[in-house]
């Protein structure tokens with residue numbers, strides 16, 4: 173039907189409600205693009221159900237119930253680490269192949285309530301462990317900007333699908349950068365919410381004390397809209413903080429309301445501006461990044477300055493310990509979380525059963541990929557009796573230092589700005605053989621998960637045709653500040 177390649181969720185909702193576009197045609201077009209694609213963004217498609225739902229939307233779009241839905245008819249792709257009732261959920265692992273969850277994650281319930289249409293489950297690094305989507309049992313996803321390069325990870329399928337117009341919105345999960353890294357590499361927006369804003373019920377755990385489900389979209393307004401839906405309150409996740417911000421009806425930016433009432437994002441009597449906003453730029457986040465990335469990020473900071481923000485270079489000295497602390501904590505938690513995949517509770521039951529020990533080892537040996545095994549072994553080692561104090565406990569102490577450092581920096585500044593990734597998307601196969609070089613790529617994202625603060629990545633330029641991401645970090649539960657700054661910047665970038 174010659175639909176625009178990049179549709180925004182805000183437009184789709186409006187045009188479906190007004191009857192300007194047919195939801196069925198939109199969904200058909202999306203599947204056509206997916207079926208033609210060389211990117212390998214999806215593990216499982218939900219075509220039959222999605223088309224049925226789209227036909228229903230077209231029938232009921234003008235009814236009172238549909239008119240209230242915030243995501244009516246919007247195609248959304250779901251990272252395969254998030255449980256979807258009746259749709260295979262594999263975490264990109266052989267061990268979960270064929271697993272069909274009997275229940276929906278809370279975020280999926282919230283999406284359905286608001287009328288979103290689930291297109292399928294996206295490719296990712298196995299159990300979210302990686303930064304390139306190359307550890308997937310289902311083969312790597314490719315970067316739409318250059319097919320020989322990685323899309324970033326672990327939510328690489330979600331980011332690539334948005335960038336290539338194979339969905340409008342997507343969900344990712346972020347334990348140490350998994351939303352922001354692929355957003356940066358694929359040139360889209362992605363937000364890791366404050367720890368405790370979005371329910372983790374139904375998210376297959378990698379490292380629960382660090383991770384959040386979050387929105388991915390082609391622009392900042394759609395990111396805010398999706399975040400609003402995701403932050404619905406949930407009694408089933410006791411780590412969700414029940415602040416005033418996370419009732420889905422309250423968590424709404426004034427300018428987003430303005431968009432909805434059709435006055436171009438200016439808000440109803442509320443200006444979206446960064447005048448007087450204090451931005452801290454920590455030099456440790458910039459040291460060692462590639463020159464093009466550094467240049468683009470400074471340009472972005474200066475654009476925000478032109479819009480009235482005030483910036484200052486600051487120093488966060490304990491950051492140098494973040495990467496080591498993150499990997500010890502994440503692997504330790506993973507070694508415990510992944511114990512349930514044993515062929516009894518979860519996971520494929522292959523071959524003939526022998527004694528428990530042999531069967532357990534065989535199933536896990538066959539079912540998990542190299543990187544997952546490496547992390548289970550390292551995590552188990554870090555938690556073992558003789559080394560617990562040397563590694564795990566020490567890492568927890570470093571975590572507290574880093575959290576304090578972020579809180580201090582955010583006492584004197586409204587937000588912090590830095591590059592999301594130290595470089596642009598690298599070549600497929602370039603780093604996967606050397607795990608440490610992949611871990612090092614996360615140097616600018618993991619500290620934010622250790623501190624639990626919110627962070628968004630938005631496109632801020634290109635180097636040789638490859639996107640660069642600007643990362644904005646805010647105070648706990650002040651997602652609106654980083655969204656506002658990202659929105660103002662996006663207007664200057666467009």
Ligand code: GLN
Pocket residue numbers: 300301302303325326345346347348349350351378502614
């Ligand atoms: N690349 C990081 C890791 O491998 C982060 C992954 C994530 O956020 N899930 O742990």
